[in-house]
Amino acid sequence: MNLNRTPIPVTEAVERVVERIKPLSVETVSHTESYGRILGEDLKATMDVPLFDKSAMDGFAIRAADSSGASGENRVEFEVVAEVPAGSTSDYELKQNEAFRIMTGAPVPESADAVVMFEQTRQAENTFTVRKSFNAGENIAIRGEECREGETIVPEGTFINPGAVATLATFGYKHVKVYRQPIVGILATGSELVDIDAPLEPGKIRNSNGPMILSQLKRMNIDGRMYALEADDFDALLGRVRGMLQEVDAIITTGGVSVGDYDHLPKLYEALGAVELFNKVGMRPGSVTTVSMLDDTPLFGLSGNPSACYTGFELFARPALLKMMGHDRIHAPILDAVLDGDFKKANPFTRFVRAEIDYRDGRVYARPAGFNKSNAVTSIARSNGIIVLPGGTRGYEKGDGVKVMMTDMTTGTPQFDL
């Protein structure tokens, strides 16, 4: 048993994981199922937008030249000869001082070249007058002014947000290529764990890490699969993980990573022939977090302590899984914030403190979320971010500037910017 693991800095640990990860293959889904997936192809415009010169206002389409010389003292009169509602068009050839009544979004007929808003007219039965002259193109959205056919609108690797779904619909993409979602297997180890149904015998606790990780995955739009051990020994563990490797793209274990006699993970990695990327990180909680790779499959060995488990997932599993999903913004943003409560405990290592984030007057405020030992589960329930305190010799006071990891965002940033 190696008691003298050498901790590596958090940023280096994150980098070691991410650089090994390869995106999964691409599959095709319906545009209505595409929200939250990652584009597996460039989304190109299939036509000009707008596809036709279009009225930007409700009003009258005229020949701009006919309004020349109009003023408050010399109002120019037009006769309304036809109507063009949205979705229709007209082939009628306007003659001098004739106009179409036209609605927003309707194609401007060829013979007109400007739109006068209702509010700019004084209307009578079938006529109206204007008090200023108009230029060709006024209040018209010109064909192709938003984009041209063939242009890349959204590049491959982009998170498909509601606007991207709208864009798919606009361009008639009934189906779209997206990256496959990773299948993630979860295995909570530890003979102290019992199911949510089971009575709590002395020394036992309920398995909370499994449901928590399932939810962390769901937040990323990934379905996790829970696995269980049939016996609490090394052979059962090895057999289970070998079986999982046939079924999943990534494995997350909790527990079994510290130096205790019953911690089997280092032995497991050795037996599998996995390459250990690190087995100790200069951070609290979660210093004994371990990550290994078996070919292209990452094995995340998270701590059994809930808060350490939570933080380890967000720091290492999240960006790795997002990279597997083809995402180009894999890291949670890290923002400047004002510390909104004391955190007196000094620590030689980078410390991740579960926090309640609030927003006032445009600024981010972060308050340590209650009890903050690494085994605290209740504090995570109240937290919507993680305060990052650099290692050092002093504690922190209310009002100090700190950094916070924003774990509650659906899109992130390309850089791990600690």
Add this chain to the structure above:
Amino acid sequence: MNLNRTPIPVTEAVERVVERIKPLSVETVSHTESYGRILGEDLKATMDVPLFDKSAMDGFAIRAADSSGASGENRVEFEVVAEVPAGSTSDYELKQNEAFRIMTGAPVPESADAVVMFEQTRQAENTFTVRKSFNAGENIAIRGEECREGETIVPEGTFINPGAVATLATFGYKHVKVYRQPIVGILATGSELVDIDAPLEPGKIRNSNGPMILSQLKRMNIDGRMYALEADDFDALLGRVRGMLQEVDAIITTGGVSVGDYDHLPKLYEALGAVELFNKVGMRPGSVTTVSMLDDTPLFGLSGNPSACYTGFELFARPALLKMMGHDRIHAPILDAVLDGDFKKANPFTRFVRAEIDYRDGRVYARPAGFNKSNAVTSIARSNGIIVLPGGTRGYEKGDGVKVMMTDMTTGTPQFDL
């Protein structure tokens, strides 16, 4: 047709909607299905946490008094008499200078009162020595130190995040009360709209607002229902909306809100007997956004222009629907950001500009996302936030301080803090 609607300020419009909304009823779901829902009851601790005095480290459990007087020159020796792995316990009564080998998370036997970490010892076959004295309680997590049975851990109204799911599991809540999700009906109006399958005849565009709103709802963990019109006339619209009112908790229409001749919404509200909360807002895009209430059912009349529709949804529908879901943080946070591109166009009204948000060195940077007319759909696809520019007489330049609405977050803030 009233051409002289009076615009009200955005903040007042948001307030008028939110104050009318009532939370829906409460239902029971499995803890594994609870992620993303809103707690419909206080989540109380069903036991002390930890439930027993627990070793916080891998090491040896001793009677602290036995280590008294230990120093580098005068190491004190202990004999290991039994082992306590996690999940087990021991009734053995320690005698002087005896110790248990104990693992993290294991109950500290009654006869011990301190834990010595492996790293603090020099070990031999069945003995070890220490070079300092230990205090009672060292490296032990005391029963109830995290929370006491009966304590409220997470209050009703809280978004159930992964940590809350873990807390449910910890306390054995196999099921939990949550607010019912609203059923939201979507009706895109406009004779220019065709389905994603249909060929684009002159003057037609594909319906992109419907799929976009479905995705905006999905981002909030709500399933929307799409409805269609059978004919493009007022009777068909009235009949359809009357039918929807039997089936849904909220209705979102797009299009039909401007002053054009074919815009039926004001007439519709009148026919239904709905109370119009406002029909014009001092903002761009989306100034003609209309919201009405029919008893407890909100009717959101969003603009048919995609960007105006998107913004109207985020400003008005999102907080209203979150309030129906019982959420206590219903508004998107609004943060200080650095403008990362010019926006030269001045505007007398508050302007909402779709933006690409980035994060560098702890700060938020916001760049206008391409083409920014209200009919622009492609710019929403690249945006992950909305820049808010106050009305005024000047444009804005790169480097200016601006506010951004963070639309991509799963939790928000109680105040609309514009």
